[in-house]
Amino acid sequence: MRYFKFINLFVGLSLLFAACNQKTDDNKNETKKYEPVSNEVLGSSVIYEANIRQYSPEGTFDAFTKDIPELKKLGVKVIWLMPVYPISMKNRKATPDLSIEDIEDPEEKEKYLGSYYAISDYTAINPEFGTSEDFDELVETAHDNGMYVILDWVANHTGWDHKWIEEHPEYYHKDKAGNVTDPINPDTGESWGWTDVAHLNYENDSLWTAMKEEMVYWVKEKNIDGFRADVAGNVKTEFWNYVVPVLEKVKPVFMLAESEDKDLFYEAFDMGYNWEGHHIINEIAQGNKDVKHWDAYMAKIDTTYQKDDYLMNFITNHDENSWNGTVKERLGDASETMLAFTYALPGMPLIYSGQEYGMNKRLKFFEKDSIPKTKGEFWEVHVKLGELKNNNEALDGAKKAASYQRLSTTKDLAILAFERSKHEDRLIFIANFTNKAQEFQTDFSGNYKDYMTSEPFELKTDQILNFKPWEYKILLPK
Template sequence: MRHIKFLSLVISLSFLVAACNQKSKEDKKDSTDDFEPITNEVLESSVIYEANIRQYSPEGTFDEFTKDIPELKELGVKVIWLMPVYPISMKNRKATPDLSIEDIEDPEEKKKYLGSYYAISDYTAINPEFGSMDDFDELVKTAHDNGMYVILDWVANHTGWDHKWIEEHPEYYHKDNEGNVTDPINPDTGESWGWTDVAHLNYENDSLWTAMKDEMVYWVKEKNIDGFRADVAGNVTTEFWNYVVPKLKEEKPVFMLAESEDKDLFYEAFDMGYNWEGHHLMNEIAKGEMSVKDWDAYMAKIDTTYQKDDYLMNFITNHDENSWNGTVEERMGDASETMLAFTYALPGMPLIYSGQEYGMDKRLKFFEKDSIPKVKGKLWDVHVKLGELKNTNKTLHGAKKAASYKRLSTSNDEKVIAFERSKNGETLIYLANFTDESQEFQTSFYGRYKDYMTSEPLELKTDQIHNFKPWEYKILISE
């Protein structure tokens, strides 16, 4: 009888534990599902963070990144963009920009080449190097619990050569005259882009549209992600994006970022694009090869190019720039912090790329394991300060209801930039010497301000001569 009672107690406890575990899972799911969908109001004051999971930590896992999500709040981050998290094809895997893994003879040498994140073998699976799907779910939940949204890097233009569609649906791909699937071809030259580790999808096939839509909907519906960053968005037909985004929004509101400046993409599908041209201009100004005059011409150009509610992502680095064109220090030198503050002050949304917040001064390996430094220093504090301003000050609203941008004149407009952002009666001024030499100037504007970065009061008078050191900048808030 005692055995029966004991067995009954064990069974009861087992049911109780199972019920508790089930309730815990349901609570976890409910806490994620109840997270408020993304809105333009959130995006107005957002900082976006590009997370390179492979290189973010020595472990290169979701778990190690998830641990740091609460710290990203200190930087003002509201949107986390995850670089591709999917399994990477082995066939034709890149070892270097010019060599594939098949070109490497030593088996041990081969192991270190992990390939490009953008050569995807399965759109609805997780790269096992990063962890499990449960680990991914925990990342999304932690982000949501901390008031942040998660968008996935989506590669609609091509798949890896191991993707099942190669065998099951060859009609989804571009082919040469002999019927062989091709890597992506530059339409202007008819030659390969050099992306030999991927196979080019062909959007003239309507069935591909449905298949790709289903893969994207999976992440929104089943994994509760909040949108997508579209890799080489302009290489995929605008019609496809106009078709698929409403399908995603049937599930929930989503945020769409295009790796493109093509204005046609923003009419219906995308919320934000890349400020590539502005970024390249910043690099050239930092080198002394262009001036404030060139920047003014660019701002006049985009003012007439885009619709009023279009906006762009501003950045001093990203995964492409860092690995292929150089670190911030290499490209911008002493102008680095000035240009960083510039990306926050401009209309649009500022980007932080993994490692930037720590002042990373190395090019991360792209096809191999690497790791960012994680020692907080001056640049961490600068990012915290700028993030707080972006989050809290309406004058830096940068999405569909952005604060206005007004160029202010000085007596030295080719070397000194000054502009005003204003909204709802509040104003902010960005004032900087955009050269590597000291500059004297007078301003056409005046008043009492606070220097936001130093908290010191500052009075500007029209008859006052200012002398700014090389690359000196100020963010001025009306007192």
């Protein structure tokens, strides 16, 4: 009896052990393992700009980290963290025009947290957001969910409290009297108005070495996956060409330039801002431009950039939201159409914190604020578009992007139609880019599925299509 009891116990333990192993394996399968930066991942990615201060009522890394699995549902594969470093107190901005020194009431002063871009220490964490360990957990959680993390890097200037002001004044631009200056517009010789920061001077080779070491720290010690370079074009291209290969020796990195300067893409940067395209989108939504302006722009970038250059498409970001208006203010009834457009275009679509919830307020820039967190129609649209971006090669937007072919209609000033294709995948985007109903015909035909509604959609060259104001369709072949 003891023998059989032992056998039964052994079998039972073996089955339990096998079940535990199976559970562990299943859990591993649920989460895609972290892979170093690759073009394949970037080609199917949505990028998310995380404003940690405003993302939650707490304004902490921890509050953001717990939502990373939710961001995965939106197709996010790259998290861009706005600056996470300590902010200088000296000359801290209270409003676009006032410094904290201009505020007399002590209680009033406390609410002004300053600009993220006035950095006092490049290798420290802003205690407002949490600890260094909290940051590590954020990066690890992102990696566990198959996402990259890139940091906002401000190489053009530091805050006035940075130790380099005293220890290495030679790193900075100076006026005729030898005083360190805030950034000056080279075209006008006047201040940009960024009075809360001191302008670094890349004519000094020693600065290159110092800045390189600060950047290497985050890649080597904190395991981040690259950088978004603030006002990248205001820093010498040669510096970026020097520093990126050094970073690549540590691990592959993804580099995003806040610039459209094509010279930056020859060596250093993978992706730039689609600023001009964004402004045309705004103008079309406001009735000031039409489809011919978009066609001219696409022809321009086709001849301006190299084949493997690509741009970030967006309907909002931190600058646009705070200073130029909400999505609804700028795009009105065209908001969803233009959102879908940024996904359908070559490149990578951006989601800014709060956009996924249909946020219709301008976030405060120098003070604490908070985004809404109620999932609604806009959330579902983002989920749907993110799934398509992740899984359909016709939307590949990186260095080996899917093709873009303009399709003709009988109303080409009002209707934008194009086809994207790669390998076996193909889709057609058609949109009425006006605030009036449009009747038109196409010169292409076929049986499709309307991706957003899952309804069948047949196209015939002799049929008249009726699109409501700002109506759009993403058509997949049946």
